[in-house]
Amino acid sequence: MSKKRQKRALKNAIPFMLPSFLGMIVFSFLPIIISIAISFTNWNGLDKLSYKTLASNFVFLDNYKQILGTSEFWKVLGHTCYYIVLYIPMVLIMSLLIASILNKNMKGITVFRIMYYIPVLTSWVAASLIWKWVLSPQYGILNQLLGYIGISGPGWLTDKVWAMPAIVLASVWKDMGFYGLFLLSGLKAIDTGYYEAAIVDGAGKMKQFFSITLPLLSPSMFFCIIMALINAFQLFPQVQIMTEGGPNGATQVMVERIYTYGFKYFKMGYASAYSWLLFVIIFILTLIQMKLQNKWVHYES
Amino acid sequence: MNHSKWNVKLKIIWNYFLACLIAIIVMIPFLWMLSTSLKSKGALMQIPIEWIPQNPTLDSYRMVFSRFPFLRAILNSFFITCSYTVVTILSASMAAFAFTKIQFPYGDTVFKLYLASxxxxTQVTMIPLFVIMNNLGLINTYPSVILPSLFRAFAVFMLVQQMRGIPNDYIEAAELDGAGLFRIYRTVVLPLSGSAIATLTITTFMESWNDYLWPLLMLNDKNRMTLTLALNSLNGQYGTEYNILMAGSLLSMIPIVVIYALAQKYFKEGLMAGGVKG
Structure with a gap:
């Protein structure tokens, strides 16, 4: 392309690119640079941010060393892992169940599909309030229902052991429709010819499920698991509203810590360093996801 | 033959049984919300629990509006969400048009930067962005929540994929007819990206309507709050009066559920496009 044409193309593109490009500079590029800079300092968030305040508070890697050196960080990671271990199997089973139900040609299936998706549409603020009330030890319906079958339910959100499982319960309820509909499209993509052939061969329902459905659905399931993992590390609104990290720190998670350090204690440097550690974890998970996505797209074609 | 007929019938019954079981699990918290919102304060702490309120009353709904500028919050939410969605679509579609239909120098590099971003x-950029908004004096204003929609990499990415599929012949034909780039963008490219734009509109609307963390950092004046913040603040003030909290929660859900029922198709496509989740 000639220089002149290139120049003209640039001139043509500028008005179209301007809003988005300015947005990128102000709301993404600059904040990323500033965030790295802040994470190397002890800046308290109250003095005006300038090169001078940052330079005079420069501590280089101290924040990172401090975070990785305290037991709190590992405890917080432990809470996330506890959440993951409970959440992933539960949400997978429920969403597989939803997908297989919605995959049947029944009358009125649309009504069920809409119902299953309503929790996904609800904001986490509303959903958290609903669940706080459902889980109320004395006046909530969950312990009431458990009482009918002779179990005396725990204090849930006020109990150190049961607070995280309670958050998992609410999260599974909220997310299962989302993953269910995602898996449904995976199910719909499976060629019915496989099942017909299997029936001719005399394979039972169980055999069909384990030798056709599960292997052909596994790429979508892996995709769901990675997505769920990334979301698990970014857990926030439900924790903030239902427990604020309590009781006794039992539900403290990474984003909750970043929010608390940054906007309650104004330890901006510490909070920024925390957020970059979060980035490292999510980055690794995203790389895995992209690898799988390529495989997954390839699979369909 | 008779035997297998029974088998088929049993199977249908079993399927409906499963479908209803899950529906019950999903719906019970919502029904509990509805039931609670119709109770008086006294009936909340009744043991055994009143599943269906014995003296239903709409007082909680009245109190939501009298104890908090809730109507204001509804209007704020509509204003912010609509502006956010419109800005996202306009900015992203213009950028996607430039990336795909104007071969400008360094376009590919810029696009790669978008993808990398x-x-x-968001937790990484949240603290500096707070500082930037503070320095610009935008805290407690609507633009602080709306402006970040100027740059939404995912929206650009999705529209680029759509616009790549539009044949360049169409563009060249329009150019031969003497149409300028803005006219081509408006009359050729935008209409041909209709379904992707519809999907994006709906998912963006839902995300913005339900957003919590960013508005929480930006808006702390009661009169500027969105619905999610209004609920949050009611929770802080009347944490035990669940009849009021449930009435507010129910009201906040209505618009999204109505939109979903009307435009299911686009929600499904949004789901497939890359896991946009609330």
């Missing part, structure tokens, strides 16, 4: 979680 999707790797950075």
């Amino acid at each position: 999707m790797m950075i979680p």
Whole structure:
């Protein structure tokens, strides 16, 4: 392309690119640079941010060393892992169940599909309030229902052991429709010819499920698991509203810590360093996801 | 033959049984919300629990509006969400048009930067962005929540994929007819990206309507709050009066559920396009 044409193309593109490009500079590029800079300092968030305040508070890697050196960080990671271990199997089973139900040609299936998706549409603020009330030890319906079958339910959100499982319960309820509909499209993509052939061969329902459905659905399931993992590390609104990290720190998670350090204690440097550690974890998970996505797209074609 | 007929019938019954079981699990918290919102304060702490309120009353709904500028919050939410969605679509579609239909120098590099930015979680940029908004004096204003929609890498990415599929012949034909770039963008490219734009509109609307963390950092004046913040603040003030909290929660859900029922198709496509989740 000639220089002149290139120049003209640039001139043509500028008005179209301007809003988005300015947005990128102000709301993404600059904040990323500033965030790295802040994470190397002890800046308290109250003095005006300038090169001078940052330079005079420069501590280089101290924040990172401090975070990785305290037991709190590992405890917080432990809470996330506890959440993951409970959440992933539960949400997978429920969403597989939803997908297989919605995959049947029944009358009125649309009504069920809409119902299953309503929790996904609800904001986490509303959903958290609903669940706080459902889980109320004395006046909530969950312990009431458990009482009918002779179990005396725990204090849930006020109990150190049961607070995280309670958050998992609410999260599974909220997310299962989302993953269910995602898996449904995976199910719909499976060629019915496989099942017909299997029936001719005399394979039972169980055999069909384990030798056709599960292997052909596994790429979508892996995709769901990675997505769920990334979301698990970014857990926030439900924790903030239902427990604020309590009781006794039992539900403290990474984003909750970043929010608390940054906007309650104004330890901006510490909070920024925390957020970059979060980035490292999510980055690794995203790389895995992209690898799988390529495989997954390839699979369909 | 008779035997297998029974088998088929049993199977249908079993399927409906499962479908209803899940529906019950999903719906019970919502029904509990509805039931609670119709109770008086006294009936909340009744043991055994009143599943269906014995003296239903709409007082909680009245109190939501009298104890908090809730109507204001509804209007704020509509204003912010609509502006956010419109800005996202306009800015992203213009950028996507430039990336795909104007071969400008360094376009590919810039696009790669856009893609790379999707790797950075919002929690990383949240603190500096707060400082920037503070320095610009935008805290407690609507633009602080709306402006970040100027740059939404995922929206650009999705529209680029759509617009790549539009044949360049169409563009050249329009150019031969003497149409300028803005006219081509408006009359050729936008209409041909209709379904992707519809999907994006709906998912963006839902995300913005339900957003919590960013508005929480930006808006702390009662009269500027969105619905999610209004609920949050009611929770802080009347944490035990669940009849009021449930009435507010129910009201906040209505618009999204109505939109979903009307435009299911686009929600489904949004789901497939890359896991946009509330």
